[in-house]
Amino acid sequence: MERFPIESEAYKQIVREKSLIRIKAPNLMGKSSLVDRIIDYALLQDYKTVSLNLNTVPETTLIDIDKFLRWFSLSVTKAITKDNKLRDYWDVELFGSVQSCTDYFEEYLLTNIDCPLVLCLDNLDRLFQYPTVTKDFLEMLRDWYEKGNNISIWKKLRLVIAHSTTDYINQGINYSPFNVGFPLQLPKFNEIQVLDLAQRHQLDWKKEAEIEVLMAMVGGHPYLVRKAMFESSYHNIELKKLLKDADEGTGIYNDHLRRILTQLQKTPEVLEALK
Known part of the structure; x- marks a missing residue:
């Protein structure tokens, strides 16, 4: 892209x-x-x-x-x-x-x-x-x-x-x-680019149904956007189902969130401010 x-x-x-x-x-x-x-x-x-x-x-x-x-x-x-x-x-x-x-x-x-x-x-x-x-x-x-x-x-x-x-x-x-x-x-992806990327993953996503829902959760962050598309395309799972538990321990963004948590734990004052 x-x-x-x-x-x-x-x-x-x-x-x-x-x-x-x-x-x-x-x-x-x-x-x-x-x-x-x-x-x-x-x-x-x-x-x-x-x-x-x-x-x-x-x-x-x-x-x-x-x-x-x-x-x-x-x-x-x-x-x-x-x-x-x-x-x-x-x-x-x-x-x-x-x-x-x-x-x-x-x-x-x-x-x-x-x-x-x-x-x-x-x-x-x-x-x-x-x-x-x-x-x-x-x-x-x-x-x-x-x-x-x-x-x-x-x-x-x-x-x-x-x-x-x-x-x-x-x-x-x-x-x-x-x-x-x-x-x-480097800016985040906009809606047009996210839609283009979805088509490259052979996903029949619509702007209102899937693109806006995904961007509401992760913005246009390239890695997070593509992670959802890959999982949906490879495992043939609807986006709505993927995002339902995306932030849980077994969700698609588990590894990403754990990396952030590890960084936060190294700086307690930042972790406290986030809370």
């Missing part, structure tokens, strides 16, 4: 020099899907592409900036070349991890490709639990973006960052990648 003009704007931005696209939306709204579309479009332009899901980074790596930047650099290296030269550029004692990572990208990775590099970082907010790593990493990304103004080699880099929350480190206006580049906020 395309949400015009989100995709077309992303495609326009990714072909521009030193572009930075910021995708923000709550969980399960389609950020990863949009990242995949951007990657596919970049591949059609014969660009090099790397997509890193930061939810896959081991926790032991996230507690140390040097370990994290080594993981980051090696992950990009494996995606675009098999020739690892990290030892030739990495000198923590003299230059520090951030400068070593920057030198590695500038003098090796970007220099040895003859096309733009699209680097997508999905679930960036995973880092926010580790303030020291987050601060240095975000400042580095902002610095790379700014380098594109004056250093031609950095114009090759196209950054795409996707995140769910604005609860990131307060670094000040000049040190964060979250106030530069091109922002994209």
Whole structure:
């Protein structure tokens, strides 16, 4: 499902020099899907592409900036070349991890490709639990973006960052990648899009009978909408019956609600406010 003009704007931005696209939306709204579309479009332009899901980074790596930047650099290296030269550029004692990572990208990775590099970082907010790593990493990304103004080699880099929350480190206006580049906020599906999606699931739903009922419960949330459609289509169950116990322990939204409950239980003050 395309949400015009989100995709077309992303495609326009990714072909521009030193572009930075910021995708923000709550969980399960389609950020990863949009990242995949951007990657596919970049591949059609014969660009090099790397997509890193930061939810896959081991926790032991996230507690140390040097370990994290080594993981980051090696992950990009494996995606675009098999020739690892990290030892030739990495000198923590003299230059520090951030400068070593920057030198590695500038003098090796970007220099040895003859096309733009699209680097997508999905679930960036995973880092926010580790303030020291987050601060240095975000400042580095902002610095790379700014380098594109004056250093031609950095114009090759196209950054795409996707995140769910604005609860990131307060670094000040000049040190964060979250106030530069091109922002994209993913909206919920509207009634026309929900109806279109129902037809793709081969459901003979009507606007008044099913679409409005479903949206009254979950709005146009992409995951929740599609979950109901999949269950109705695959198991041949009427929507009314599905929604009757949707919020119960055995209902179709049980897993989704339990994930939210787990998050709320981690922050008692938020749970109390919700009550």
